[in-house]
Amino acid sequence: MILMLLTSFAYGQSERIEMKGTNEIGLNYNSWHRIYEDGIDAAAGYTELAVGYGRWVSDYMVVGGNLSYTRNGAIAETWNFSTSSKYYFISNKRLGLYAKADGGVLYQERTRDRAGEESTYVTPYLSAGGGAEYRITPKWVVFSEVSYLRMFSDNVISPKRNFMTWTLGSKLRF
Numbered sequence: 001m002i003l004m005l006l007t008s009f010a011y012g013q014s015e016r017i018e019m020k021g022t023n024e025i026g027l028n029y030n031s032w033h034r035i036y037e038d039g040i041d042a043a044a045g046y047t048e049l050a051v052g053y054g055r056w057v058s059d060y061m062v063v064g065g066n067l068s069y070t071r072n073g074a075i076a077e078t079w080n081f082s083t084s085s086k087y088y089f090i091s092n093k094r095l096g097l098y099a100k101a102d103g104g105v106l107y108q109e110r111t112r113d114r115a116g117e118e119s120t121y122v123t124p125y126l127s128a129g130g131g132a133e134y135r136i137t138p139k140w141v142v143f144s145e146v147s148y149l150r151m152f153s154d155n156v157i158s159p160k161r162n163f164m165t166w167t168l169g170s171k172l173r174f
Contacts, residue, residue: 017093035164040164054084081104100130132145
C-alpha cells in the first residue's frame with residue numbers, strides 16, 4: 001500500500017495529458033436509490049457490479065458503455081446495458097473531473113412478482129451526472145460518480161421512476 005502511494009506521488013500532479021485514442025476497461029459497483037417527494041431512500045433499491053469499456057475520442061471526451069448482470073435470489077435476474085459520454089473539465093496527470101450522460105435498457109425477468117406470477121420487463125432510461133477520478137498511475141484509475149436517473153416505465157423495480165445512483169470503480173487504461 002505504501003509503495004503504491006509513493007508511486008502515485010512520484011507520477012506528478014500538473015500538466016494536461018494527451019488521452020485521445022486511449023482505451024479503458026473498468027469494474028464498477030453501482031447503487032440505485034429511489035427518489036421520493038420527501039427525499040432519497042437511504043437503502044439501495046438496486047445494486048450491481050458492471051464491466052465497462054471506454055475510448056477517448058479527444059483529450060476531453062470519452063464514449064463507452066457498461067454491461068451488468070444481477071441475480072436477486074430466486075425472485076429476479078436483471079441485465080443492464082448502457083452507453084455513456086463523459087466530458088472532462090479537468091484532466092491532468094493526477095485528477096479528472098467530468099460531467100456525464102448515459103442511456104440504457106434494463107431487462108428484468110421476475111419469477112415471482114407481487115401477484116405471484118412470472119413477468120419480464122424492458123425499461124429504457126436516461127441519466128445525467130458527474131464524477132471525479134484519481135489517477136494512481138498513468139494506467140490505473142479509481143473513480144466515483146453520482147447521477148440522476150429517470151426510467152421511462154412504471155413496470156420495473158418500483159412504481160417510482162426517479163433514482164439517484166452512486167458508482168465506485170477502478171479502470172485500467174491502455
